[in-house]
Amino acid sequence: MTEKLLVELKNKLEKEGASFVGFSDITDVENNLGYKGAVTIGIKLLDSVVEQIYNEDSPTYQYFHHYRTVNAYLDRLALYTALFFEKSGLRCLMIPASQSSVNDPYSGAFPHKTAAVKANLGFIGKSALFIHKDYGSMVRLSTVLVDVPLSPDTDVCRLSCGSCSACADACPAGAISGNSYIPGAPRCSVFDAEKCSFYMKKAYRDIGRGAVCGICMAVCPFNKFTR
Numbered sequence: 001m002t003e004k005l006l007v008e009l010k011n012k013l014e015k016e017g018a019s020f021v022g023f024s025d026i027t028d029v030e031n032n033l034g035y036k037g038a039v040t041i042g043i044k045l046l047d048s049v050v051e052q053i054y055n056e057d058s059p060t061y062q063y064f065h066h067y068r069t070v071n072a073y074l075d076r077l078a079l080y081t082a083l084f085f086e087k088s089g090l091r092c093l094m095i096p097a098s099q100s101s102v103n104d105p106y107s108g109a110f111p112h113k114t115a116a117v118k119a120n121l122g123f124i125g126k127s128a129l130f131i132h133k134d135y136g137s138m139v140r141l142s143t144v145l146v147d148v149p150l151s152p153d154t155d156v157c158r159l160s161c162g163s164c165s166a167c168a169d170a171c172p173a174g175a176i177s178g179n180s181y182i183p184g185a186p187r188c189s190v191f192d193a194e195k196c197s198f199y200m201k202k203a204y205r206d207i208g209r210g211a212v213c214g215i216c217m218a219v220c221p222f223n224k225f226t227r
């Protein structure tokens with residue numbers, strides 16, 4: 001895969017509405033499904049939608065709809081990317097923006113966040129969310145795996161949560177421990193996915209069918225509107 005083709009792909013994705021695009025080498029990732037490289041595609045959520053969660057301290061109908069619309073759009077951009085690679089003679093695999101794996105109801109087939117961090121686009125916060133270096137936590141991701149290693153086109157992100165604990169303090173389920181995430185550590189070291197899911201199903205069944213909350217995402221000070 002030539003650098004020129006990757007620049008062309010990135011330009012097209014950004015023209016189609018991607019907020020950011022990154023490339024990574026995933027040869028050393030344990031669950032890489034036999035692929036060597038990854039393209040991360042991200043969309044920033046609308047300020048107005050996330051602000052509503054922030055102001056109401058609750059998920060909203062608008063957020064549920066926005067969440068699903070953005071996921072569907074990410075899947076479309078991922079399909080565009082996969083077709084682009086196939087045309088170039090490369091084997092690739094789309095990882096859906098939001099789909100649980102058969103073996104684990106709280107994880108996808110491949111972790112979007114791992115590829116995004118390896119692409120130097122941001123870091124994983126105490127909330128276990130991916131925090132983009134410019135857009136904060138209010139982003140959604142999709143990933144396309146490809147059978148050649150790709151190199152990041154941006155410098156390593158050196159940001160971290162520091163002493164902040166806003167997400168842990170705000171979580172109504174007590175699902176966030178407040179510990180810093182250590183790269184490579186299991187997600188459960190900072191975040192209890194079962195506790196989060198159980199609470200959402202109980203408290204927000206009438207909003208987003210108990211599948212979304214977003215409070216920990218909305219309060220993160222890396223989001224421009226909360227700064």
Ligand code: SF4
Nearest residue numbers: 171196213214215216
């Ligand atoms: S989504 Fe809601 S319940 Fe789950 S960890 Fe975040 S704030 Fe807590």
Ligand code: SF4
Nearest residue numbers: 125126161164167220
């Ligand atoms: S709210 Fe604070 S502690 Fe939580 S992820 Fe954002 S910066 Fe990190």
